[in-house]
Amino acid sequence: DTVLTQSPALAVSPGERVSISCRASEGVNVYMHWYQQKPGQQPKFLIYKASNLASGVPARFSGSGSGTDFTLTIDPVEADDTAIYFCQQNWNDPRTFGGGTKLELK
Amino acid sequence: EVQLVESGGGLVQPGRSLKLSCAASGFTFSDYYMAWVRQAPTKGLEWVASIPHIGGSTYYRDSVKGRFTISRDDAKSTLYLQMDSLRSEDTATYYCTRDDYGYYFDYWGQGVMVTVSS
Numbered sequence: 001d002t003v004l005t006q007s008p009a010l011a012v013s014p015g016e017r018v019s020i021s022c023r024a025s026e027g028v029n030v031y032m033h034w035y036q037q038k039p040g041q042q043p044k045f046l047i048y049k050a051s052n053l054a055s056g057v058p059a060r061f062s063g064s065g066s067g068t069d070f071t072l073t074i075d076p077v078e079a080d081d082t083a084i085y086f087c088q089q090n091w092n093d094p095r096t097f098g099g100g101t102k103l104e105l106k
Numbered sequence: 107e108v109q110l111v112e113s114g115g116g117l118v119q120p121g122r123s124l125k126l127s128c129a130a131s132g133f134t135f136s137d138y139y140m141a142w143v144r145q146a147p148t149k150g151l152e153w154v155a156s157i158p159h160i161g162g163s164t165y166y167r168d169s170v171k172g173r174f175t176i177s178r179d180d181a182k183s184t185l186y187l188q189m190d191s192l193r194s195e196d197t198a199t200y201y202c203t204r205d206d207y208g209y210y211f212d213y214w215g216q217g218v219m220v221t222v223s224s
Contacts, residue, residue, distance in 0.1 A: 031209065033209070033210040035151075035211075041216075042201055042214040042215060042216055042217055043151065043201070043211075043214050044214070045210065045211065045212045045213070045214075048206075048209065048210050048212075049209075054212065086150065086151055088151070088210065088211075090208060090209050090210065094153060094167050094168075095153045095208075096153070097150055097151040097152065097153070098150070099150045100150050100151075
């Protein structure tokens with residue numbers, strides 16, 4: 001299976017820019033997608049195919065990358081962005097998710 | 107507004123069965139793939155099974171093949187997951203998701219907890 005590796009946690013101050021990384025154990029082309037999960041809630045779809053914003057997602061969120069290295073950027077970060085962010089690939093079977101990056105605000 | 111509402115979770119002994127349901131609304135259910143994704147307590151997300159909108163194919167992760175069965179009733183806009191021979195490692199919150207043609211999961215239900223324990 002394709003392993004997606006994410007940093008466990010990040011802490012930033014409101015108004016700053018944050019980049020959350022996701023590294024794949026093998027190439028996934030641009031077929032990387034991102035989700036946000038707030039405490040006690042279901043995941044919410046954010047970005048598809050590396051860089052495309054899902055409907056209704058604020059333009060503060062953006063994505064980039066291809067192959068094995070991908071980044072989710074939030075600029076500027078707001079207090080409401082406290083959550084765990086997961087990446088997910090569908091280029092290789094089975095579809096897999098990263099372990100998640102917990103974003104905390106200082 | 108897309109809504110996915112799961113039901114049927116609970117506490118079950120190892121080796122027993124449980125059937126989850128997911129009532130969908132707010133979109134044309136028969137036009138979409140659907141899937142189940144699970145999340146063990148304090149763990150990450152794991153795709154479990156998917157079913158296309160047409161045809162008889164279904165897809166499963168290896169650890170549930172032969173034990174779980176995904177199905178759908180388009181007339182009732184309902185997705186199901188029949189779980190047999192349950193194991194402790196199946197303990198998780200199970201999310202019903204709309205599956206965008208096998209690419210990503212664009213809508214999620216609130217989740218239903220399944221606990222497998224004696």
